[in-house]
Amino acid sequence: MLPFMIGALAGAESFGQTETETGSDVSEDLRELPNLLDGETGDTEQAAAGAAPVTRLETLLEVNKLADAGRPEDAQPLLEQLISLTEEEFGAQSIEAAEAYGIAGRIEREAENFQRAEEHYLRAVDILRGLDGTYTELAIEPLIGLGDSYHAAGEYLNAITAYNEARTVSRRVNGLLNEGQVPILDRITDSFEALDQYVEADEQQLTILNLAERNHPQASPEHLEAIYRYGRWLRESGRYHDERTRYAQAMRLIRDVHGKDSLLLVRPLRETANSYRKQRLPENQGISSLRSALELLDADGGENPLLRAEVLRDIGDWDVAFSKIEPDVSVYERAWELLGELEDGAELRREWFDELQAVFDEPISQRGLSRAPDALRGYVIVAFDVDRYGRTSDVRVAQSEPAGFKDDAVVRAVRRWRFRPRIEDGVITTRDDVALRVNFRYLPDEQAEGTE
DSSP, X not given: OOSSOOOOOTTOOOOOOOOOSSOOOOOEEEEEHHHHHHOOOOOOOOOOOXXXXXXXXHHHHHHHHHHHTXXXXXXXXXXXXXXXXXXXXXXXXXXXXXXXXXXXXXXXXXXXXXXXXXXXXXXXXXHXXXXXXXXXXXXXXXXXXXXXXXXXXXXXXXXXHHHHHHHHHHHXXXXXXXXXXXXXXXXXXXXXXXXXXXXXXXXXXHHHHHHHHHHSOTTOHHHHHHHHHHHHHHXXXXXXXXXXXXXXXXXXXXXXXXXXXXXXXXXXXHHHHHHXXXXXXXXXXXXXXXXXXXXXXXXXXXXXXXXXXXXXXXXHHHHHHHOSSOOOTHHHHHHHHHHTXXXXXXXXXXXXXXXXXXXXXXXXXXXTBOOOTTOEEEEEEEEEEEOTTSBEEEEEEEEEESTTSSHHHHHHHHHHOEEOOEEETTEEEOEEXXXXXXXXXEOHHHHHHHOO
């Protein structure tokens, strides 16, 4: 868990998360100010009520419809009817009944009724094991759901136990090295992180990397992707040197297996530079890595517009993050043009150059923040403008709770932030009245000490 949890709303892409020594959750939501202050409730009016569902299938369809619409509370009254009708049609000890209990567990979890969710998931597991034995593969999904419910309720040790039981079944049925374990290992990682047990969390991610190393040839796409995946984990954990060591490993493997001119080198070169930038270190090795990637693409004859656009975008990010004078933002325009050659270019243009994304984020002071279970939740909403060089101006507090607690700290940090410029129709433009929400947790008796 983090001192500042960074998220995004209304089309602003998530910045990701980083690990620090102290830890306490803070999130930053980015969207236009009027929407952020007024709220986005969406269409809350329900459609005209139709006939209540009568059959099992009608009930199942209505439950799923309500859940998919983000209305699990409205689906709750139908759950007992779904279970009863299913047991009448297929029997209390049937796969269909277990599925009904599993659905009920999911709905109750989403409605944050965790005790009922636990009961339903355990009942589903009991039915399936009664039908097909302790290690039935069918039990994996409800066991994972049970773990998800425990995690959402803050019962992290119970979550780890449920996830490990699901993993044991997976290994027993599909083999010790099956990669179907990966989503389970990711969940175990999250629960260990929530307990501040980072060594144990890291062990889960190393296990994922080891599975890829044992299942796929060296320097194969699957093996390389697993290295990059572990690198991202190290970056999120703030272990930047270890992260870059993994990229160096990938480059050695690529050169040995695919040759020193392979375009596969572009990815680890980019990741190396972005690691330095994320660490806020303007080391020459960072920009040199990006230039080396561009040279590889030039030597290849100028093909691969996506790879070239990614490198140009990253060069622009580097310059905006660290330049002491006006950065060269023309590389962004070149990247934007290259995306026009791709089938999904319009979507990439929106993701890269329309959604608000930070390329340099100054840490916000953690003074007065807390990770204690009884810590209260607070927030600061700031509004600001972004010029064509990604620099912020007119940073001001729009709203905060508790008032004044973290206002100055957030304003000071955001003034130093840098953002990727917006591009409209190939032209770099400014952004006005951007809003950012910073969420945090604190203890009331620490509020006075933490006020800045």
